Amino acid sequence: xxxxxxxxxxxxxxxxxxxxxxxxxxxxxxxxxxxxxxxxxxxxxxxxxxxxxxxxxxxxxxxxxxxxxxxxxxxxxxxxxxxxxxxxxxxxxxxxxxxxxxxxxxxxxxxxxxxxxxxxxxxxxxxxxxxxxxxxxxxxxxxxxxxxxx
Numbered sequence: 001x002x003x004x005x006x007x008x009x010x011x012x013x014x015x016x017x018x019x020x021x022x023x024x025x026x027x028x029x030x031x032x033x034x035x036x037x038x039x040x041x042x043x044x045x046x047x048x049x050x051x052x053x054x055x056x057x058x059x060x061x062x063x064x065x066x067x068x069x070x071x072x073x074x075x076x077x078x079x080x081x082x083x084x085x086x087x088x089x090x091x092x093x094x095x096x097x098x099x100x101x102x103x104x105x106x107x108x109x110x111x112x113x114x115x116x117x118x119x120x121x122x123x124x125x126x127x128x129x130x131x132x133x134x135x136x137x138x139x140x141x142x143x144x145x146x147x148x149x150x
Contacts, residue, residue: 001131002041003038003041003042003135004135004138006034006037006038006041007034007035007037007038007142008034010033010034010037010038011030011031011033011034014029014030014033014034015027015030018030027146027150028145028146028147028149028150029146030146031142031145031146031147032082032083032088032146032147033083034142034146035079035082035095035139035142035143035146035147036078036079036080036082036083037079039075039076039078039079039082040075040076040079042075043072043073043075043076043079044072045072045116045117046068046069046071046072046075047069047072049116049117049119050065050068050069051119052114052115052116052117052118052119052120053068053116054067054068055109055112055114055116055119055121056105056106056108056109056112056114056116057105057108058108071098071102074098078091078094078095078098081094081095082095082146082147088147089147089148091147092143092144092146092147092148093148095143095147096140096143096144099136099139099140099143100140102136103133103136106128106129106132106133106136107129107133109123109128110123110124110125110126110128110129110132111125111126113125
């Protein structure tokens, strides 16, 4: 939920700032700025809640802690890539693939009731998926519209 709030808040602020500075409305740019901010916000979680996020990965995944750190770094790199005009297109496609690859971990975490911030197995469970799956789809569509389509 927090990531959605960051995304939407930064989007509205970006629209206003771009309009104020350039006297035009640039929705795709505002969308990329918002997605970049959201990615940096979620990347911080990879370093602050490493133990809990590691619990989101199935047992067969090796180097769980390192994987969590790596995905945090990928999110930061994607945030930067979205803001560089020559990289936004390829970054957008790679980010969509990244979001698709994250979905199984979120599903696994829901089945295991992982509460990643506390590092416990007392999370909301399957009800979490009613929010998380549409949110993941929103991130994919958002990325496509702001970084690839326009």
